Amino acid sequence: MDNNDKLIDEVAKIYKVLSNATRIKILYFLRYQENDVQVNEIVKQLNIAQPIISKQLGILRRYQLVRNQKKGNQVFYILDDPHVVEMIDDMLNHVKHEIKGLPHPKNLY
Template identity: 70%
Template sequence: MLPAHNLLDEAAVIYKVLGNNTRLMILYYLRYQEKAVAVSQIVDDLGLAQPIVSKQLGILYRYQLVCRHKKGTRVFYALDDPHIVEMTDGMLNHVRHEINDEPHPNK
């Protein structure tokens, strides 16, 4: 049975959100953090400009891929749904096979 159109539409939107390597980098970075991380720490650790990180975090937050909380003037982010990164792992494995011209495991 095919998934409902509204589910397919929303999945397509999420795939578009994940179609940005900076957003993917941020998600993977957050995956390995034990607790929520301040924007300034993300900027320092990833070597990206603060406005870029803030903009991408805003998009990830809008689509419920990260959660945030504020402490004073600092905003802290964490993964909202770790499953999204696990799903992306599957895509990276696919890409790895394609780049290396290897057969996929189920062939």
């Protein structure tokens, strides 16, 4: 397997991680926070049970999409890779475009 194949395999793994709506909601919530956020704040804002949020944060952390910091017995999270959310923005724009039934813009390449 050459380096390009390895990169493509990693890309596929990250797309699989991003195939979960709860994970995308967490990333978007963290995107608009100025500081690290406690798990209980994510739970409160997204109205999703704490065990579910914690499990999804663990997966996002494993793939370096979020990072955490412990302060005492509290854990705080922040985006580790904001450009991934920009990629999700592009997909959301694609979906909105498809829903409206608009033709795709001409390829600029």
